[in-house]
Amino acid sequence: MIETLKRVPAIVASWVRPNIETFLSTGQPKIWALSLLIGAAVGIAAILFRESIGLFQMLWLGTRSEDVVTSIANLEWYWVLLAPVAGGAIVGVLLHQIGSRRTGGVADVIEAKAHAGRPLDFRDGILSALTTAISLGFGASAGREGPVVHLGATLASVFSHRRKLPEWCVRTLLAAGVASAVSASFNAPIAGVLFAHEVILQHYAFRSFVPIVIASTAGTVLSRLWFDEATVFIVPDYQITSYWEFPAFALLGVVSAIVAILFQFALVAGDYVARNITMPLFFRPVVGGLAVGMIGVFFPHILGVGYEMTDKALWNQLPLLLMLSLIVMKTVATAITLASRFGGGVFSPSLYLGAMTGGAFGLIAGSVFPGLASSGGLYAILGMGAVAGAVIGAPISTTVIVFELTGGYALSIALLLTVAIAYGINQAIHGHSYFHWQLEMRGLFIHEGPHRSLTRAKKVMDFMDMPDEEGGPQVVDPELKTPTLKPTDTLEHALRIFDAGGHTRLPVVDERAPDRIIGWANQVRALRYFNKALIDASVEEHR
Numbered sequence: 023m024i025e026t027l028k029r030v031p032a033i034v035a036s037w038v039r040p041n042i043e044t045f046l047s048t049g050q051p052k053i054w055a056l057s058l059l060i061g062a063a064v065g066i067a068a069i070l071f072r073e074s075i076g077l078f079q080m081l082w083l084g085t086r087s088e089d090v091v092t093s094i095a096n097l098e099w100y101w102v103l104l105a106p107v108a109g110g111a112i113v114g115v116l117l118h119q120i121g122s123r124r125t126g127g128v129a130d131v132i133e134a135k136a137h138a139g140r141p142l143d144f145r146d147g148i149l150s151a152l153t154t155a156i157s158l159g160f161g162a163s164a165g166r167e168g169p170v171v172h173l174g175a176t177l178a179s180v181f182s183h184r185r186k187l188p189e190w191c192v193r194t195l196l197a198a199g200v201a202s203a204v205s206a207s208f209n210a211p212i213a214g215v216l217f218a219h220e221v222i223l224q225h226y227a228f229r230s231f232v233p234i235v236i237a238s239t240a241g242t243v244l245s246r247l248w249f250d251e252a253t254v255f256i257v258p259d260y261q262i263t264s265y266w267e268f269p270a271f272a273l274l275g276v277v278s279a280i281v282a283i284l285f286q287f288a289l290v291a292g293d294y295v296a297r298n299i300t301m302p303l304f305f306r307p308v309v310g311g312l313a314v315g316m317i318g319v320f321f322p323h324i325l326g327v328g329y330e331m332t333d334k335a336l337w338n339q340l341p342l343l344l345m346l347s348l349i350v351m352k353t354v355a356t357a358i359t360l361a362s363r364f365g366g367g368v369f370s371p372s373l374y375l376g377a378m379t380g381g382a383f384g385l386i387a388g389s390v391f392p393g394l395a396s397s398g399g400l401y402a403i404l405g406m407g408a409v410a411g412a413v414i415g416a417p418i419s420t421t422v423i424v425f426e427l428t429g430g431y432a433l434s435i436a437l438l439l440t441v442a443i444a445y446g447i448n449q450a451i452h453g454h455s456y457f458h459w460q461l462e463m464r465g466l467f468i469h470e471g472p473h474r475s476l477t478r479a480k481k482v483m484d485f486m487d488m489p490d491e492e493g494g495p496q497v498v499d500p501e502l503k504t505p506t507l508k509p510t511d512t513l514e515h516a517l518r519i520f521d522a523g524g525h526t527r528l529p530v531v532d533e534r535a536p537d538r539i540i541g542w543a544n545q546v547r548a549l550r551y552f553n554k555a556l557i558d559a560s561v562e563e564h565r
Contacts, residue, residue, distance in 0.1 A: 053195065054233055057195060057198040057236045058236050058240055060177060060195060060198050061201075061237030061241050062241075063181075064174040064203050064206065065205075065240055065242075065243070065244035067170075067177060068202070069206065069245060069249075071151050071166070071170050071207075072207065073086075074152075074155040075159045075327075076159070077159065078156050078158075078160060079159040090330055091325075094325070102161075102315060102318045102325070103312075103318070104315060105315065106161045106318065107308060107311040108160060109160025109162060110162075110309070110362065113153055113307040113365065114304035114306065114308055116152070117153070117303050117304070120145075126147060126173075126176070127172055128168050128367065129464075130175075131172055136461075141180075141183045144176055146176070150173065151170065154168075154169035154170075154367075155365075157307075157364040157365040158365070158366060161314065161325040162311070162314060162359045162366060163324050163328070163358075164327075164359045164364060164365070164366020164368070164370070165368055165370030165373075166366070166370060167369040168367025170207045171200050174199040174202055174241075176199075182195040190227075190229075194223075194230040195233065197218035197222045198238075199237065200214075200217065201214040201215050201234045201235075201238040204238075205239075206244060207245075208423060208426070209426070210242075211238045211239060212238075212422050213419050213422040213426050215234050216418055217416060217423070220418055220419045255329070255333050256333075260396065260403070261400075262433070267436075271436045272439060274383050274404055275442070275443025275447070276443060278379055278409045278440065278444040279444040279445075281349060282409045283451055283452050284353065285353050285371075285375055286413060287452075288354065289357050289360060293360070293361050295361065303363070307363050310359060311364070313358045317355050321351045324351050331374065331377075332374050332377045335378055337399055338381065338398040338399040338402070342385045345378040346378075346382050348374075352375055368413055369410060369413075372409050373406045373424075378405070379405040380401040380404050381401060381402040383405065385398045387401065404433065404436055404437055407421050407423075407440065407441045409444065410424070411444060413448075413455065415448075415455025415456070415457065416455070417442060417445040421434075480551070481510055481511065481513065482512075485513075486530045487541060487547070489541055489542060497537050506531045507530045507531070508530065508533050509540070
């Protein structure tokens with residue numbers, strides 16, 4: 023017995039030592055420390071971003087409050103008309119000066135993650151946040167979440183790429199920056215963690231979980247120290263009146279899916295129309311601002327982020343006809359805003375549309391079944407989650423965001439059902455989220471699996487062999503008519519060329535001198551490189 027007890031420390035050490043060695047060899051203590059630093063930096067940036075929106079709003083509305091509609095009641099109509107125009111002029115000048123046709127958003131972060139943690143430009147991140155702050159401050163109809171997520175990822179990219187970390191570390195820290203941005207912007211730490219996994223990483227890796235939580239916690243703590251601990255929306259303690267209401271909740275999911283699908287089609291159509299109109303970049307946000315201002319004269323409820331009206335819907339303070347009208351007007355105004363190259367995202371408008379949809383549905387249900395239906399405010403909460411979850415393609419994190427924004431945890435069963443139905447119908451009809459549509463427009467098909475994104479993210483330069491320089495510079499023999507590759511060609515393109523001509527080895531030529539060979543691409547090496555990338559991706563997702 024004594025001998026057995028003496029062996030216990032050695033046995034325990036043999037179990038623990040390999041785990042500790044793996045933990046240290048993969049650099050996880052360093053990643054944890056960097057995630058804390060990134061979370062704090064992004065939290066401060068998110069605070070400054072929110073405050074800057076209020077400062078620009080002060081210039082024409084005289085207040086930094088998010089109660090925009092209440093403040094507009096004291097203004098003449100021409101201020102409402104001209105404020106978005108003035109904001110559009112400032113945004114137009116910025117876009118013209120920086121030579122950019124769009125501001126950064128969630129899709130850019132997903133693209134950076136897919137391209138092996140491709141670095142995001144720090145200057146673009148700052149200018150994108152500034153453009154959005156001006157846009158929303160002057161009344162453009164959009165959300166603040168997309169650009170702040172892009173800003174958080176940009177700061178994380180700056181920290182990680184300067185240290186030449188492995189690809190999985192870069193992607194993890196990118197997601198950590200996103201988590202801190204979401205948690206600091208919405209005071210929703212759990213949702214920030216889930217959003218980073220569900221939307222950015224698109225998997226739940228164990229070694230990524232802790233750094234992301236650390237960053238989300240840091241962002242939340244700083245945000246709560248600055249803004250206090252109150253949730254974004256304070257709602258009454260709603261309760262489900264009867265379990266016989268669940269068919270109505272399911273039907274609300276169907277209605278919310280229809281609203282989400284039409285909203286996305288409106289955004290796509292607005293972007294398509296804008297791309298086919300020849301106009302100087304400077305004038306696009308000016309014209310868009312004029313259109314938004316004209317809508318705002320009659321429906322000031324659609325201006326800005328829209329949290330005041332969302333809050334009123336949650337408190338059941340809006341009439342049915344107004345909510346139905348605002349569903350249409352907010353959709354049109356947001357489509358015009360984003361098509362006109364104002365800065366902004368789609369999450370807050372999705373919450374807005376969901377609250378109006380749910381609130382209107384609740385009033386109708388209450389009039390048909392007065393003894394069974396719960397308050398219209400309860401349906402507004404459910405609608406928020408359903409429309410937003412369908413639009414951004416993240417039902418789990420959206421559900422938790424609604425919980426944390428409203429404190430409505432008692433509604434979990436009804437909310438999960440409504441969100442799931444809306445998300446499922448959107449996937450069946452639209453096929454993907456709004457972010458994935460944006461990526462498809464850039465030729466990136468994330469939702470088709472890692473093999474598709476890897477073949478487009480990896481380049482010939484990553485696996486080509488350098489030429490033998492002993493015989494002097496090598497050139498392409500024009501008489502052989504052998505196809506050539508360029509260093510920046512994708513792995514997908516190279517594999518297709520190999521397969522089409524039955525080649526096993528192809529020259530890689532200089533892009534500036536197409537007859538000069540700078541390397542050789544081998545088919546077997548390309549396939550081996552592709553297989554290794556797939557294995558690495560699988561290991562990253564499960565370790």
